[in-house]
Amino acid sequence: MMLSPQLHKILAVAFFLLPFCAQGKPAGFFSKFSFKPFFGDRSNNGDELQIPDLPPLAGNEHGDAIQQLEHRISRLEGVLRLNKMITESGGKIFATNGKKANFDDTVEKCKEAGGSIAAPRSPGENDAILYFVKYFNTYAYLGIKQSLIPGRFQLLNGAQLSYTNWYPNEPSGKGEEECVEMYTDGTWNDKKCNKNLLIVCQF
CATH class of the missing domain: 3.10.100.10 (Mannose-Binding Protein A, subunit A)
Incomplete structure (x- = not known):
């Protein structure tokens, strides 16, 4: 089971926008949309980005993990659309x-x-x-x-x-x-x- 081309696109977009979003307040851009970073805030030591409200991938089957990943990417697409970033x-x-x-x-x-x-x-x-x-x-x-x-x-x-x-x-x-x-x-x-x-x- 492979990710669909559309989900591959969204994943690429996410990595393109990751540094932009991870700043918490994206350099003043999109402020009128009350943007909150989907990728979460940095932890106390400032090193690691925490992704909020996403349960860990579970299951022993490769297909289950891919289904969960597709679901997460679909949610990411919705957030990006909502915040007018794509x-x-x-x-x-x-x-x-x-x-x-x-x-x-x-x-x-x-x-x-x-x-x-x-x-x-x-x-x-x-x-x-x-x-x-x-x-x-x-x-x-x-x-x-x-x-x-x-x-x-x-x-x-x-x-x-x-x-x-x-x-x-x-x-x-x-x-x-x-x-x-x-x-x-x-x-x-x-x-x-x-x-x-x-x-x-x-x-």
Whole structure:
């Protein structure tokens, strides 16, 4: 018995957000949701994170342990949704830790978490990313980069864009702006890759 792909995604999201949540009060983010850290408080010595209200895994059968783990992950998904830390569209889960980075570091952070930099392929996915961009009132990089042809853009895996949402008269960098950012209205702009923008990953 194996974990479903959806539960694998939630587990990856959890590890991506773990350092963010474990601080107890996540750097002022999500304060209007009266956020309490799902991952618990540090113990008195400050070394160990305690996960509240979760009974230990029990049972001798491997299948029983996996069922219990799936249940815990499902509960985690509910907490993350309730606290507006994840959005979902098109079978993808989108998440942010509220931090900023340049394009290359954003790609690396998302990869380390088991995901990839967010790259919308539909209006619904664009809206899922836009949620975070609006919430933090800042721009975010997308997983789209200029191809070998100046002014032409593609997904990072080289696939052509089947969906775009360019701001009027964009892209306009004439080959000098190789990355793509999302504005707070959901439209896109070509941009140099060295600015620090909001990290949004997809899983």
